[in-house]
Amino acid sequence: MSTTTARRAADYDGHRITVSADDGTPISVRTFGTDDAHLTVVFVHGHCLRAESWSFLRDQLLRHWGTVVGGADGAGKYSGTVVGGADGAGKYSGTVVGGADGVGKYSGTVVGGADGAGKYSGTVVGGTDQAGNHSGSADVRMVFYDHRGHGESGIAHPSTYTIDQLGHDLDAVLRSVVPTGPIILIGHSMGAMVTIAYSRLFPATIGTRVVGVGLIAGAANGITEVGLGRFLNRRAVNSLQVAVLRAPRFMQASKRLSRRIFEPIAREANMGTKRTNPRMVAVAAAMMNDTPLLTMSSFLASLMSFDESASLCRLGSIPALVLAGSADIVVPFAHSVVLASQLAGSELVRLEGAGHSVHLERAEEVALSIVALVDRVIAAMHGHDPGYATAS
Known part of the structure; x- marks a missing residue:
């Protein structure tokens, strides 16, 4: 590579x-x-x-x-990566990543297209003009x-x-x-x-x-x-923590067995009323399932008293x-x-x-x-x- x-x-x-x-x-x-x-x-x-x-x-x-990739060559041309097409005037209408031109303009990342005058109408990140002033966000x-x-x-x-x-x-x-x-x-x-x-x-x-x-x-x-x-109470949380510490394998197995029951509930609790990308739901469910039960239960007391x-x-x-x-x-x-x-x-x-x-x-x-x-x-x-x- x-x-x-x-x-x-x-x-x-x-x-x-x-x-x-x-x-x-x-x-x-x-x-x-x-x-x-x-x-x-x-x-x-x-x-x-x-x-x-x-x-x-x-x-x-x-x-x-953006991500800064590449610098500027001595001729002031962009030596970074250009993504996207060019408009009729031959100016970049896609995304320019990295590089500064020969006169010190755009020393950061330029995101967005170019207007008819050939000037960037997108967002400039980290660029400075000749006077050293920020021409966009840092x-x-x-x-x-x-x-x-x-x-x-x-x-x-x-x-x-x-x-x-x-x-x-x-x-x-x-x-x-x-x-x-x-x-x-x-x-x-x-x-x-x-x-x-x-x-x-x-x-x-x-x-x-x-x-x-x-x-x-x-x-x-x-x-x-x-x-x-509202459904959290200290007695229930303490009982869960004791059970996890005393019988971790049994409790983890119980968590896996109950996954089919609780996943739809977790989805409704976390995702709101609008249709959600199934991939996002799967990512959220996977992270929750991968979290050790000891971690999940042990933080509850601190959350309750916060x-x-x-x-x-x-x-x-x-x-x-x-x-x-x-x-x-x-x-x-x-x-x-x-x-x-x-x-x-x-x-x-x-x-x-x-x-x-x-x-x-x-x-x-x-x-x-x-x-x-x-x-x-x-x-x-x-x-x-x-x-x-x-x-x-």
């Missing part, structure tokens, strides 16, 4: 890294984009999911932000990782399966993978809770390193008061996106209304008919909202020009 082909394959599949949490638990990380990108967006997944739960959304974002790096006990990350002691511990694991990922530069945190469901908890655990990072947040299908508290969480209402004020000073589906019966939309009301810099987005797995169901729409959040963050950064701290 040629170097160029290998690099493109790596860009498509991401760069894989293993980070050691503070207690030594291996955390599986995948990154997309260059290490010196102007901005990094870190995605924090939900309970019984994994980093791959972002794959449909990631593909949409890659279409917006180039963006994306980071995805699996929580402990999920996906390709290591299994840990059940006593560490808490929201606070996941906040510390997030910090370990940021210190190792994104040691410098501004960060946007995007969390879904339990990942949104981890993001809020992180603001309490590491308050000095908010507004200095963490310059924006996205809370998707999240809540600050009260998940047992409305939605499916209350970070007092932490929301720490996030009020930075741009935020609060997004959820109107048909979410796991964490109903009312939770998002409360979140947005407490975050001064937030945009509240309601996707009609979408369920709890809104980032799977409506990946394109969620991607557009995240792109808009990134644009708001960049505008705020340019307006205030804060000094960004280094991970400690």
Whole structure:
């Protein structure tokens, strides 16, 4: 395989890294984009999911932000990859990836076509004009990782399966993978809770390193008061945890036997009222089925007692996106209304008919909202020009 082909394959599949949490638990990380990108967006997944739960959304974002491939030759021609056709004037009407021209324009990724005048009418990511001003959004790096006990990350002691511990694991990922530069945190469901908890655990990072947040299908508290969480009670959860610890093989076998019963219920709970791509349903079901029963049960106590209402004020000073589906019966939309009301810099987005797995169901729409959040963050950064701290 040629170097160029290998690099493109790596860009498509991401760069894989293993980070050691503070207690030594291996955390599986995948990154997309260059290490010196102007901005990094870190995605924090939900309970019984994994980093791959972002794959449909990631593909949409890659279409917006692109992957830098190739440079510019001395003649100022694009030596990157050109995808798409050319219009009648011979200008590129497809996608130009990578490269800068000889006069220093478009040093990042150009996405979109060319108008009749031959100028790019698409989105410019990371390009600078001759005066050194940004001619579009800053180039963006994306980071995805699996929580402990999920996906390709290591299994840990059940006593560490808490929201606070996941906040510390997030910090370990940021210190190792994104040691410098501004960060946007995007969390879904339990990942949104981890993001809020992180603001309490590491308050000095908010507004200095963490310059924006996205809370998707999240809540600050009260998940047992409305939605499916009402059926959770401490006695039942404790009994499940004891059973899993004492008879793990029997309980895992029971989980497999009951899959035919619970999969349709999980589909209805997570996918909302509109017709969903069967592949998305299969991906979500596979991730839930692959999650160890010990992981699933051990996090329930932390989820039930979760209350970070007092932490929301720490996030009020930075741009935020609060997004959820109107048909979410796991964490109903009312939770998002409360979140947005407490975050001064937030945009509240309601996707009609979408369920709890809104980032799977409506990946394109969620991607557009995240792109808009990134644009708001960049505008705020340019307006205030804060000094960004280094991970400690």
